Amino acid sequence: MLTLLTYPSAFGLFSASPFCVKTALMLQKSGQTWQRSDILDPRKMPHQKLPVLRTPERLVPDSDLIRDWLEQQGADFDAGLSDVEKAQSRALIRMAEEHLYFHIVLDRWDNDEVWPILREMFFNSIPALIRKPASNAIRKSVLKGINAQGIGRFSLNERLDRVERDLEAISAYLWQSPFLLGERPTAADMSVGPMLAAMRATPVETPLTRRIKQDNLLNTYVDRMEQAVPLS
């Protein structure tokens, strides 16, 4: 049986990681039999990140490589889409995973109200005595990474403006159809849906959580996506 190595459930979601949720949705849609195995420390994984799929032959890291692997086994997440729609799908996925994602990371890790919640959730396996200094060091390195990536260098207002433009682009699709590229969820929804769900689920109210919750189109889309491919 396939095993999805994933971060545990958090904030009412299948996983704290939208990439793990994406992969769970793909596994579910692929019709493969699979199970989850929760991991908190990804350092022994091939990319030192999660998700990872354990197949009978090997560990497959990275949600996109896992998608490729599932497609090699016969899954087709974009059935019926034209070449142009597949190109739009690729752009939507990149926008969600290479841009929106980093705003979620900042919303979670750079917020002093969220931090104690994250610390207890992700680092409770670290002995209590060293939990604070060890987790503070990890927090610092995550924020350093976001600064190196570049998103961390914008002011809050600049960040919100960048996010807004992406959300407007997503909304333009959703005015046309219940899912991004039509009547049924496709690969783009499996990236964008979990990313918006993660944005909404940060356990303290922030401009980003409010932005999704107060937007009927986006809010109902997140719910629709969760109902379309239920994850137990």
Ligand SMILES: N[C@@H](CCC(=O)N[C@@H](CS)C(=O)NCC(=O)O)C(=O)O
């Ligand atoms: N490109 C990867 C991204 C996965 C990713 O960024 N995972 C994060 C959690 S959301 C992670 O494991 N981070 C641990 C780390 O960077 O140390 C994918 O699509 O799977």
